[in-house]
Amino acid sequence: xxxxxxxxxxxxxxxxxxxxxxxxxxxxxxxxxxxxxxxxxxxxxxxxxxxxxxxxxxxxxxxxxxxxxxxxxxxxxxxxxxxxxxxxxxxxxxxxxxxxxxxxxxxxxxxxxxxxxxxxxxxxxxxxxxxxxxxxxxxxxxxxxxxxxxxxxxxxxxxxxxxxxxxxxxxxxxxxxxxxxxxxxxxxxxxxxxxxxxxxxxxxxxxxxxxxxxxxxxxxxxxxxxxxxxxxxxxxxxxxxxxxxxxxxxxxxxxxxxxxxxxxxxxxxxxxxxxxxxxxxxxxxxxxxxxxxxxxxxxxxxxxxxxxxxxxxxxxxxxxxxxxxxxxxxxxxxxxxxxxxxxxxxxxxxxxxxxxxxxxxxxxxxxxxxxxxxxxxxxxxxxxxxxxxxxxxxxxxxxxxxxxxxxxxxxxxxxxxxxxxxxxxxxxxxxxxxxxxxxxxxxxxxxxxxxxxxxxxxxxxxxxxxxxxxxxxxxxx
Numbered sequence: 311x312x313x314x315x316x317x318x319x320x321x322x323x324x325x326x327x328x329x330x331x332x333x334x335x336x337x338x339x340x341x342x343x344x345x346x347x348x349x350x351x352x353x354x355x356x357x358x359x360x361x362x363x364x365x366x367x368x369x370x371x372x373x374x375x376x377x378x379x380x381x382x383x384x385x386x387x388x389x390x391x392x393x394x395x396x397x398x399x400x401x402x403x404x405x406x407x408x409x410x411x412x413x414x415x416x417x418x419x420x421x422x423x424x425x426x427x428x429x430x431x432x433x434x435x436x437x438x439x440x441x442x443x444x445x446x447x448x449x450x451x452x453x454x455x456x457x458x459x460x461x462x463x464x465x466x467x468x469x470x471x472x473x474x475x476x477x478x479x480x481x482x483x484x485x486x487x488x489x490x491x492x493x494x495x496x497x498x499x500x501x502x503x504x505x506x507x508x509x510x511x512x513x514x515x516x517x518x519x520x521x522x523x524x525x526x527x528x529x530x531x532x533x534x535x536x537x538x539x540x541x542x543x544x545x546x547x548x549x550x551x552x553x554x555x556x557x558x559x560x561x562x563x564x565x566x567x568x569x570x571x572x573x574x575x576x577x578x579x580x581x582x583x584x585x586x587x588x589x590x591x592x593x594x595x596x597x598x599x600x601x602x603x604x605x606x607x608x609x610x611x612x613x614x615x616x617x618x619x620x621x622x623x624x625x626x627x628x629x630x631x632x633x634x635x636x637x638x639x640x641x642x643x644x645x646x647x648x649x650x651x652x653x654x655x656x657x658x659x660x661x662x663x664x665x666x667x668x669x670x671x672x673x674x675x676x677x678x679x680x681x682x683x684x685x686x687x688x689x690x691x692x693x694x695x696x697x698x699x700x701x702x703x704x705x706x707x708x709x710x711x712x713x714x715x716x717x718x719x720x721x722x723x724x725x726x727x728x729x730x731x732x733x734x735x736x737x738x739x740x741x742x743x744x745x746x747x748x749x750x751x752x753x754x755x756x757x758x759x760x761x762x763x764x765x766x767x768x769x770x771x772x773x774x775x776x777x778x779x780x781x782x783x784x785x786x787x
Contacts, residue, residue: 320433332425339393339414342458368467374451382444389427399717404641419481459604461687482701486673490611493569516558529586605769615698639667639706651708669703702732
């Protein structure tokens with residue numbers, strides 16, 4: 311019988327090196343496809359741990375991969391390391407204090423996500439070798455999850471075609487198997503072109519692109535009553551055409567994020583938004599072009615994998631935090647509202663409690679009502695390979711995602727403990743799959759049943775290229 315403690319020991323043996331990796335990544339927060347230093351750190355760690363490693367996979371300069379083992383099934387463990395703009399924050403303090411010389415911050419915990427996943431992959435690599443078992447563990451360092459949809463481009467390039475099972479995790483306030491509900495999405499830029507003129511002397515000669523952007527917003531807002539309640543549409547005006555009010559603006563651009571529960575709903579909703587844009591152009595005598603820049607599919611669940619991961623969570627138990635961890639979490643909670651804390655419990659299907667500030671139990675499978683969900687490019691992977699994710703407890707209950715409070719906790723001892731806990735669960739899940747081929751067969755059968763009659767159309771069209779910054783050309787080799 312497989313001994314879970316053996317794989318947990320492999321994680322313990324490598325823990326400190328990956329805590330240090332996570333802290334280094336926290337200190338170099340880089341945005342979509344500009345994760346040059348972060349990806350180089352992951353590539354160096356892969357090579358240091360004895361993986362067969364490469365950079366620039368799927369044509370993405372900051373995507374890396376490493377493989378270890380021979381023959382047998384391929385189990386992929388997915389990591390991320392991109393940050394968010396405008397979230398600069400000093401670590402370890404419970405007050406908002408941006409750091410000098412930095413505008414970005416790890417407000418979604420991806421410094422922990424990538425390091426924890428690579429720690430799990432390293433433990434599995436060493437476990438396979440020590441037991442002389444066939445099989446390959448593969449780590450994918452995935453850039454640009456925050457709106458760049460890198461995994462969708464990786465799926466399109468076929469890098470998951472030979473993978474049997476994919477495993478991932480995400481930092482959270484609670485620990486448990488992720489309820490596989492997310493929203494499919496597309497990000498689309500609409501560029502309006504009009505005609506400039508003097509706004510006072512000859513306004514009749516002008517055709518305002520900015521008016522078109524505003525009318526598009528009105529039209530989309532009127533759609534909201536007539537679309538599925540689970541759908542979401544957000545926008546940001548990214549070019550107003552100028553700052554002079556006495557000029558009729560000849561150009562303006564707006565970026566829309568369109569989300570729906572299922573892929574087919576997304577395609578329908580996108581077409582309606584595009585119709586609204588064309589209508590706004592007609593009303594203003596302007597022209598409009600649109601371009602999809604990214605897109606994620608919704609998550610496809612896998613019951614055998616989720617049950618397996620939940621069993622491993624129950625065997626390990628929740629992460630163990632001490633009084634100092636709890637005290638700092640209480641300080642963070644003091645910066646939040648009661649609604650923040652109550653909402654965090656509700657999202658995970660739990661009753662609100664006031665006696666804890668950090669997770670002390672494993673939340674049950676399929677918890678929550680699925681109404682407080684976002685989008686992830688892991689969803690696209692789940693349409694082409696059986697996939698399972700867990701949530702790892704790394705921060706104070708109630709901490710909003712994408713907030714300075716989350717950045718402030720990114721190097722805390724509790725974050726490191728939660729990362730190690732997640733790595734043990736992921737590694738144990740992978741080991742269970744390698745040890746029992748029937749588990750992989752069950753996952754594949756469930757995957758095939760869920761996909762039957764549901765054709766997959768990648769939300770990233772074939773002619774769309776990733777939005778690579780110029781600096782990414784110098785990414786790690």
